[in-house]
Amino acid sequence: MTQRLLARKADGTLDPDAIERAASLLRKGRLVAFPTETVYGLGADALQPAAVARVFEAKGRPRGHPLIVHVPGAAEARAVAACWTEAAQQLADAFWPGPLTLVLPRGERIPDEVTGGLDTVGVRAPDHAIAQELLRRAGVPLAAPSANRFGAVSPTTADHVLSSLAGHIDAVLDGGPASVGIESTVVDLSTPTPRLLRPGGISLEELAAVAGRVEVATGVIEEGPRASPGMAARHYAPQGAVTLAEPEALSAALSRFPANARVGAVVRTLLPPPADARIVQWERLGDDPRAFARSLYSALHRIDAAGATHVLLERLPADGAWRAVADRVQRAGGPR
Ligand code: TXA
Ligand code: MG
Numbered sequence: 480m481t482q483r484l485l486a487r488k489a490d491g492t493l494d495p496d497a498i499e500r501a502a503s504l505l506r507k508g509r510l511v512a513f514p515t516e517t518v519y520g521l522g523a524d525a526l527q528p529a530a531v532a533r534v535f536e537a538k539g540r541p542r543g544h545p546l547i548v549h550v551p552g553a554a555e556a557r558a559v560a561a562c563w564t565e566a567a568q569q570l571a572d573a574f575w576p577g578p579l580t581l582v583l584p585r586g587e588r589i590p591d592e593v594t595g596g597l598d599t600v601g602v603r604a605p606d607h608a609i610a611q612e613l614l615r616r617a618g619v620p621l622a623a624p625s626a627n628r629f630g631a632v633s634p635t636t637a638d639h640v641l642s643s644l645a646g647h648i649d650a651v652l653d654g655g656p657a658s659v660g661i662e663s664t665v666v667d668l669s670t671p672t673p674r675l676l677r678p679g680g681i682s683l684e685e686l687a688a689v690a691g692r693v694e695v696a697t698g699v700i701e702e703g704p705r706a707s708p709g710m711a712a713r714h715y716a717p718q719g720a721v722t723l724a725e726p727e728a729l730s731a732a733l734s735r736f737p738a739n740a741r742v743g744a745v746v747r748t749l750l751p752p753p754a755d756a757r758i759v760q761w762e763r764l765g766d767d768p769r770a771f772a773r774s775l776y777s778a779l780h781r782i783d784a785a786g787a788t789h790v791l792l793e794r795l796p797a798d799g800a801w802r803a804v805a806d807r808v809q810r811a812g813g814p815r
Contacts (some may be wrong), residue, residue, distance in 0.1 A: 483637060486609045486683060493612055502616035505530075510537055510647075512626035512640045513613050514654030515605040517578045517662050517680055518633040518776065519640050520549065520623030522613075526558070531592035531622050532547025537647040543595040545661070546622040547580050548602045553616045556602045559586045559620050566668050566690055575687045576606035578663040582718040593622045593663040596757045599669045609654040625662060626651070632715055632811075633778045635660050639780050656756070660773035666693065678803035679804040680772075717779045719743060719787040721812040723794050736789045743782030744773065744791040745808070757781055759785040775804060779811065 484497040508530040525528040525548045535542050550556050553571040557563045560583035567581050583598040594600050625633040626640045634640045641716035642811050649780035652684045661754035674694045675683055687693045724732040729749055736742055743760040753762035762778035764771045792812055
């Protein structure tokens with residue numbers, strides 16, 4: 480049984496007893512999903528190899544994919560990395576706590592299970608009162624991938640977590656919907672020039688303003704060791720068959736779906752055609768990239784829940800403030 484622990488009382492203040500129960504489970508090596516500003520994480524004590532191994536079982540995720548280690552702040556991050564560079568200090572000063580993961584040379588306390596045997600470790604300080612309180616009470620760094628079955632859409636609510644992991648984890652700490660809605664930016668600082676491995680909550684432009692030149696790791700790595708599993712072509716994907724279309728080609732793409740299709744769609748501004756009985760879910764997320772990011776995964780979860788067999792996604796501009804959310808939309812439509 481997976482318990483739901485309400486992290487806030489009815490008056491909106493944090494419930495220390497619920498958060499302490501979650502922290503105590505984690506210290507015992509159990510699995511607890513918890514809210515962050517990006518998506519819900521599936522937490523385990525990063526210093527207990529057996530607990531971390533259970534994360535992979537619960538997710539159905541292949542071993543060897545590195546997990547992000549969550550800490551309260553830079554002081555604790557220094558303790559999990561072998562060295563703390565000037566770039567790390569500058570980026571942490573600018574963006575922590577926040578949706579930015581720094582990949583650094585791995586400290587000796589971090590077991591192979593966390594890093595997939597890599598000699599680097601990804602570390603981040605979440606900007607979320609409940610996550611911060613949980614980390615403080617647990618007193619250990621928490622390894623946490625997104626709290627979903629492998630390859631499925633990431634969770635931005637406790638209900639999303641339960642719909643995919645109920646029975647596989649000990650508890651979910653319910654803190655309401657995530658405010659950013661897509662995963663953190665991952666930047667590799669173990670190379671001479673910082674390298675963007677995954678676009679996310681902090682934009683490339685924001686990073687470059689602080690770190691100077693930032694290389695962009697491009698291309699999809701399908702074979703061999705992956706620079707980052709978030710780079711897999713198909714990730715963050717709904718259940719139905721996905722069609723990606725430019726804004727002006729959406730209507731034509733819709734008209735090509737079969738007569739018996741159950742259609743879900745995620746678009747910026749297009750209204751659903753009034754008399755198309757095949758449409759089961761039409762998600763119009765608007766023209767603001769941050770609002771779009773906040774709603775995207777909920778929209779995909781609703782489309783899954785509606786049993787869509789065909790999913791139409793509007794292709795987004797792949798730069799500036801749209802880069803990260805365009806990346807997630809693109810990967811949702813990648814080859815299976
Ligand atoms: O926003 C987030 O980052 C969420 C919340 C829970 O913090 N977590 C998350 O974890 O998205 P996950 O496991 O779904 O994605 C972790 C990403 C992957 O792309 C992984 O490859 C990369 O971080 N990563 C972690 N450690 C790494 C390392 N040592 N080297 C390269 N990439 C690493
Ligand atoms: Mg994930």
